[in-house]
Amino acid sequence: MTQNEALAILKTGANVFLTGEPGSGKTHTVNQYVAYLREHSIEPAITASTGIAATHIGGYTVHSWSGIGVKRDLTPYDLDAIASNKRVWGRVRNTSVLIIDEVSMLSASTLEMVDAVCQEVRRERRPFGGLQVVLVGDFFQLPPVTKREEKNEEEIQLLFDEGPRFACDATAWGSLHLIPCYLSEQHRQEDKKFLDFLSAVRRAEVTPVHRALLKERFAGRAREGVTELYSHNANVDTLNGEQLRKLPGTARQFQMGSWGSERLVAGLKRGCLSPEVLSLKVGARVMFTKNDTITGRFANGTLGTVAGFDSSEGYPMVKTNSGSSVVAEPMEWNLQDAGKVLARVEQVPLRLAWAMTIHKSQGMSLDAAHMDLSNTFEYGQGYVALSRVRTLKGLSLAGFNDRALEVHPAILEKDVEFRAESEQAREIFARLSAPELKTMQRNFIRACGGREAK
Secondary structure (H helix, E strand, O other), X not given: OOHHHHHHHHOOOOOEEEEEOOOOOHHHHHHHHHHHHHHOOOOOEEEEOOHHHHHHHOOEEHHHHHOOOOOOOOOHXXXXXXXXXXXXXXXXXXXXXXXXXXXXXXXXXHHHHHHXXXXXXXXXXXXXXXXXXXXXXXXXXXXXXXXXXXXXXXXXXXXXXXXXXXXXXXXXXXXXXXXXXXXXXXXXOOOHHHHHHHHHHHOOOOOHHHHHHHHOOEOOOOOOOOEEEEOOHHHHHHHHHHHHHHOOOOOEEEEOEEEEOHHHHHHHHHHOOOOOEEEEOOOOEEEEOOOOOOOOOOOOOOEEEEEEEOOOOOOEEEEEOOOOEEEOOOEEEEEEEOOEEEEEEEEOOEEEOOEEEHHHHOOOOEOOEEEEEOOOOOOOHHHHHHOOEOOHHHEEEEEEOHHHHOOOHHHHHHHHHHHHHHHHHHHHHHOOOHHHHHHHHHHHHHHOOOOOOO
């Protein structure tokens, strides 16, 4: 399904699961839909499953938006207390469209709780209180984070055997009667051989030929200027700290500024990819952590080196890998409600980039990366890392284990269903005449209390 076909379905008000391989344009399609809704005076609730994903889209975590916080289940007392919270009540009552990004990292129980809150607050027993629900993500990406610390494969398997884990296993998922929109266009990878390999991982059809392809990319050390990806934070922090200390001179520090309630600001700081105190020296390897949506000089994931510091304000001057020079001025991450900024943090949109975790790389697109996948422990972890780079040429490996190329068998089965249902939906909507489709879209705008675009 193309992005335009998916967008046309979204505009009808149908509940949609927007999915596709990395680089297929899920975020771009969501942004187009949000812009369309706002043109018609409809403000959607934009949420995500994690703080990092929430900062990417300028929204809430779904836990914060719904008032469930860190709860793992809801008692009748909890539900009544949440519904009595004026802020939660206002958020849930005053929207018509709920968007949840990175749904692969949302547990089944969390989706059930959000459904319960929406029904209670809206006094409506339809799924999610009658909201249009748009779930966005790829279940081949990282799965829901659990409170347990997995030590070995045996414990991981026990965890999977405990019961429904993924959002798509939730009763609430089935009750929505979601239309899967499986995006088929590819905008990230530029290497057909590499694309074929990544598709083979998704189908669990990795052959000796594919493994040999990876072995060709073995390198003992990363090339100069290439970001390294690891499965554990300890490796990342150690390497970044060591490399910064090796550079001559005194580090310049940039302190994050903030505005808003302490609780909301704390959430923004946890989710922001730029650190609260950013230490830099000339020669430091850095990565931009935000998109330049105005001039397009850089994107979230653009790599470069600190070439100096601006003489007027002292901001870092970055020479990107593509050869352009950019003064990295502070940018804002915020949480919004109905277009109103409730909290914000401001920081230079950079982080040290000799190394980073696979988890924090999710959603990024890198020109090159060196990765050690020999300690991967979770389904999807290796796939997320490998799919960050655009070409096979940009990939170098220190090693990989069998888990790095494994996908969860339950997700493999689900993916076949999603693809088939998406194709069926595409054919059904293709048979609608232009006037019929326009009428459906216009009726949804009216039902939401929206206005005709000017």
